[in-house]
Amino acid sequence: xxxxxxxxxxxxxxxxxxxxxxxxxxxxxxxxxxxxxxxxxxxxxxxxxxxxxxxxxxxxxxxxxxxxxxxxxxxxxxxxxxxx
Amino acid sequence: xxxxxxxxxxxxxxxxxxxxxxxxxxxxxxxxxxxxxxxxxxxxxxxxxxxxxxxxxxxxxxxxxxxxxxxxxxxxxxxxxxxxxxxxxxxxxxxxxxxxxxxxxxxxxxxxxxxxxxxxxxxxxxxxxxxxxxxxxxxxxxxxxxxxxxxxxxxxxxxx
Numbered sequence: 166x167x168x169x170x171x172x173x174x175x176x177x178x179x180x181x182x183x184x185x186x187x188x189x190x191x192x193x194x195x196x197x198x199x200x201x202x203x204x205x206x207x208x209x210x211x212x213x214x215x216x217x218x219x220x221x222x223x224x225x226x227x228x229x230x231x232x233x234x235x236x237x238x239x240x241x242x243x244x245x246x247x248x249x
Numbered sequence: 250x251x252x253x254x255x256x257x258x259x260x261x262x263x264x265x266x267x268x269x270x271x272x273x274x275x276x277x278x279x280x281x282x283x284x285x286x287x288x289x290x291x292x293x294x295x296x297x298x299x300x301x302x303x304x305x306x307x308x309x310x311x312x313x314x315x316x317x318x319x320x321x322x323x324x325x326x327x328x329x330x331x332x333x334x335x336x337x338x339x340x341x342x343x344x345x346x347x348x349x350x351x352x353x354x355x356x357x358x359x360x361x362x363x364x365x366x367x368x369x370x371x372x373x374x375x376x377x378x379x380x381x382x383x384x385x386x387x388x389x390x391x392x393x394x395x396x397x398x399x400x401x402x403x404x405x406x407x408x409x
């Protein structure tokens with residue numbers, strides 16, 4: 166799972182380099198997002214513009230990370246679930 | 250297989266999650282070649298991926314020394330996809346009991362850990378059935394080639 170982090174006008178942007186978020190790559194994505202959350206980042210954009218396939222396992226893994234957010238959960242859910 | 254027509258696609262993979270993505274892309278390509286819209290081909294791809302994920306996770310319990318065989322055959326105006334494995338059979342009535350996963354964004358955790366895949370494929374396909382005989386399991390899915398929108402009715406699961 167290739168994830169490139171950048172900071173655009175104060176917002177952390179995580180660009181997913183893979184075209185697929187699936188059962189093979191979801192654990193790695195979850196751990197990468199978890200590492201960002203552990204640094205105290207509670208607002209970020211998950212840029213899925215390169216992603217053209219997400220299966221239910223991938224969706225669940227993203228959701229698990231969102232659920233670890235102590236605050237702004239609705240904002241994060243909206244970002245993670247937004248249209249690609 | 251049942252019609253005698255040559256499959257448009259026949260692929261056997263090891264029971265490893267890393268093998269599923271490339272298989273999914275082959276399925277999508279085969280559907281496009283049959284004349285499906287990009288959206289419909291993507292829905293078949295997703296359904297096959299969910300079925301193969303289930304075979305690896307549940308039938309083989311994530312053991313990587315199994316095989317999953319996928320065949321895609323045109324049958325008139327429909328495409329028939331068979332996903333076969335040699336692992337543990339799905340418990341009786343599992344397919345018949347598939348229901349809408351409970352999703353509540355205000356609750357934690359909001360998405361269930363399991364049961365999503367079967368729900369997804371029964372929603373996207375026109376017909377879904379499952380059979381298990383002599384250590385061989387097969388999930389059989391059918392979808393109209395010219396349907397690009399939602400189904401006229403939810404796939405009626407059956408088990409033989």
